Amino acid sequence: AYLEEGSRHFADYVEAVGWAQDFAQQNRALMMEAVIAAARQVIGKPFEVNLEAVNCHHNYVQREHHFGQDVLITRKGALSARKGELGIIPGSMGAKSFIVRGLGNPQAFNSCSHGAGRVMSRSQAKKLFTIEDQIRTTAHVECRKDKAVIDEIPLAYKDIDAVMQAQSDLVEVVHTLRQVVCVKG
Numbered sequence: 001a002y003l004e005e006g007s008r009h010f011a012d013y014v015e016a017v018g019w020a021q022d023f024a025q026q027n028r029a030l031m032m033e034a035v036i037a038a039a040r041q042v043i044g045k046p047f048e049v050n051l052e053a054v055n056c057h058h059n060y061v062q063r064e065h066h067f068g069q070d071v072l073i074t075r076k077g078a079l080s081a082r083k084g085e086l087g088i089i090p091g092s093m094g095a096k097s098f099i100v101r102g103l104g105n106p107q108a109f110n111s112c113s114h115g116a117g118r119v120m121s122r123s124q125a126k127k128l129f130t131i132e133d134q135i136r137t138t139a140h141v142e143c144r145k146d147k148a149v150i151d152e153i154p155l156a157y158k159d160i161d162a163v164m165q166a167q168s169d170l171v172e173v174v175h176t177l178r179q180v181v182c183v184k185g
Contacts, residue, residue, distance in 0.1 A: 014072075024057065025055065036049055056088060057075070059075065059077070059114075061075075062080070078111040079111065079112060081102030081104070081105070081170050081171050082102050082104050087112065088100075089112070089163075089164070091115070091160035092153075093143055093149075093184065094138040094140070094153075094154035094179065095116065095157070096160065096178055096179060097160075098160075098164060099175040100173055101172050103169065103172060115160075116157040116163050117157065117158050118158070119156060120156050123151075124156075125155070129150050129155060129156070131150065137153060137154045138154065138182070140179075141181065141182050142180065143182040144184055
């Protein structure tokens with residue numbers, strides 16, 4: 001099934017997606033303000049924040065120009081990696097994450113993966129792994145370690161280092177982040 005461009009439902013969908021993406025961007029801005037305000041209360045010394053924030057959507061639709069045509073790009077499992085553009089590529093709840101800079105590879109529609117990706121389904125992970133496996137594989141991370149999050153166990157995901165190596169022509173790693181806390185709803 002699909003919505004044909006030019007139809008009312010297509011226009012409604014594009015408008016709703018745009019609204020949701022704008023809402024998400026505003027939400028990230030408000031969270032950043034709240035984090036800075038909390039840091040100012042704890043640190044107690046005045047400081048300025050003048051670094052560039054990494055602001056990228058996770059799953060989204062956007063109009064772009066590729067191969068001589070204006071097209072709608074749906075990035076599901078991907079993020080924009082235009083030349084010089086910063087992005088965040090998270091690992092699983094037990095793996096490191098990366099701040100990256102896009103290399104602008106036109107053959108990949110200026111995109112890269114937005115994470116490791118699963119090696120098994122959620123239901124398969126729930127059948128295969130135990131809470132003890134979850135505790136062992138996330139020992140270095142403050143996170144939930146209960147039955148409700150077994151499907152997010154790091155063993156259900158691809159090796160993030162292999163994923164990053166496979167997309168070395170799409171992004172360069174600017175920072176590697178060691179995970180300390182992971183919040184799953």
